[in-house]
Amino acid sequence: MRDEISRACVTCVTCVKGASRHSLFFVLSKGSLKSRLFRKSVDGRPSTWYDVSMQTEQIIPAVEPVKVPPLRRIQKQLVADDVEFQLREAILSGALAPGATLAEAALASQLGVSRASIRQAKFRLASDGLLEFNERGTAVIRKLTEADAVEIIEFREILELAASTLACSRMTNEAVNAMQENIRLTAQEQNLLKLTHLDIAFHEEIIRAAGNSRLMSAWCGLRPQLELWLAGMHRNHSAVTDQTREETVRGHRALLAALQAGDPEVMEQLVREHVTGFRAFFSAGQAAQTVAERKSDEMSKGEEL
Numbered sequence: 001m002r003d004e005i006s007r008a009c010v011t012c013v014t015c016v017k018g019a020s021r022h023s024l025f026f027v028l029s030k031g032s033l034k035s036r037l038f039r040k041s042v043d044g045r046p047s048t049w050y051d052v053s054m055q056t057e058q059i060i061p062a063v064e065p066v067k068v069p070p071l072r073r074i075q076k077q078l079v080a081d082d083v084e085f086q087l088r089e090a091i092l093s094g095a096l097a098p099g100a101t102l103a104e105a106a107l108a109s110q111l112g113v114s115r116a117s118i119r120q121a122k123f124r125l126a127s128d129g130l131l132e133f134n135e136r137g138t139a140v141i142r143k144l145t146e147a148d149a150v151e152i153i154e155f156r157e158i159l160e161l162a163a164s165t166l167a168c169s170r171m172t173n174e175a176v177n178a179m180q181e182n183i184r185l186t187a188q189e190q191n192l193l194k195l196t197h198l199d200i201a202f203h204e205e206i207i208r209a210a211g212n213s214r215l216m217s218a219w220c221g222l223r224p225q226l227e228l229w230l231a232g233m234h235r236n237h238s239a240v241t242d243q244t245r246e247e248t249v250r251g252h253r254a255l256l257a258a259l260q261a262g263d264p265e266v267m268e269q270l271v272r273e274h275v276t277g278f279r280a281f282f283s284a285g286q287a288a289q290t291v292a293e294r295k296s297d298e299m300s301k302g303e304e305l
Contacts, residue, residue, distance in 0.1 A: 079113050079114075079117045080117045080120040080121050080124075083107075083111060083113055083117050083118060083120075083121040084120075084121035084124050084125065086111070087102070087107075087121055087122075087125060088125060088130065089193070091125070091130050091131075091141055091228065092193055092196065092227060092228060092231040093193045093231070094231070094232070094235055096141050097141065098141050098142065098143030098144070099140060099141060099143050100140070100141045101138050101139065101140050101141075102118075102122060102131070102138075102139040102140070102141070103138075104118045104119060104122075122139045125139075126139065128224035128225070129142060129224055129225045129228075130142055130224055130225070130228055142228070144225070144228060144229050144232070148225070148229070149229055152222065152225055152226055152229050153275060155222055156203075156222065156226060156275065157271070157272070157275045159207065159215060159218055159219055159222065160203065160206060160207070160271050160274075160275075161268060161271050161272075162210070162212075162215060163206050163207045163209070163210035163212070163215050163219075164206055164210075164255075164258075164259070164264070164267040164268065164271050165210075165264045165267070165268065166209075166210035166211065166212060166215075167206055167209035167210045167211075167259055167267075168258075168259060168262045168263065168264045168267055169262060169264075170209060170210060170211045171209055171259055171260065171262070172209070175205060175208070175209040176256070176259075176260060178205050179202060179205050179206075179252070179256050179259075180256070182198055182201055182202045182205065182252070183202070183249060183252050183253060183256065185198055186198045186199070186202070186245065186248060186249050186252065187245070187249045189245065192231075192234055192235060192238060192244070193231060193234075195234060195244065195245055195248065196227065196230050196231045196234050197227075199230060199234075199248055199252075200223060200226065200227050200230065202252050204219065204223070206255070206259070207219045209259070247277075251274055251277065254270055255267070255270055255271070255274065258270050
């Protein structure tokens with residue numbers, strides 16, 4: 001057979017010494033060479049099929065590979081993601097109040113999902129510090145204490161002071177545009193929870209503009225509880241004044257102007273003033289919450305009488 005293959009290649013009328021490789025295909029029947037076909041490639045490009053059993057060249061069209069159209073990867077949204085989002089928004093908006101318990105069976109029935117999806121969402125929220133588990137293993141909405149609030153404010157001040165110093169020398173047009181768009185949306189927002197999301201997003205842009213992955217990682221660890229605390233403060237503050245949105249926009253515009261000027265000393269002063277404003281925010285919110293709780297107690301006592 002080896003001699004037969006050699007003769008086949010020799011008898012190919014288009015085979016030239018030094019030409020590119022050949023691919024030989026043989027169909028064997030009862031130990032004999034039944035058909036001898038090979039495909040010649042010139043400079044790496046597929047050419048035509050040749051039948052070397054004939055002394056003349058016979059062109060047999062080559063089979064072209066099937067072309068696969070460009071397809072996007074299918075994105076499958078997990079049920080647990082949707083459950084987590086709905087529960088998170090309910091917690092931040094106050095619809096699920098601090099101290100309230102989350103019963104898996106009731107939530108699964110209400111949302112039309114499995115208890116496993118509820119359980120998975122609860123564990124994620126607990127890892128973010130929005131839920132706690134009591135001694136019975138029941139999930140409870142976390143109630144931030146005054147000590148929690150003080151730690152959150154202090155940690156935020158440390159992060160933003162470090163980030164703003166770096167951001168003053170690393171600001172880009174992309175960062176400026178993102179902050180300007182955020183301020184524009186904030187000035188138009190009527191929903192209090194969405195205002196909270198925009199507030200957090202603006203300060204996250206400052207952290208991002210610093211260009212330090214460790215600072216961003218620390219911020220991401222703080223953000224869920226900061227958002228929980230800030231959402232509560234916005235609700236309490238809005239009960240005292242209707243200037244919550246206006247004060248937020250005014251403060252953010254001042255911070256952006258300082259970043260664009262690239263003056264770290266001015267930026268440090270503004271960040272400290274901003275944090276001081278949050279401390280006052282907290283005091284006003286605590287006072288409003290105390291008044292609300294007293295009114296609720298008085299109404300409960302009146303109903304009992």
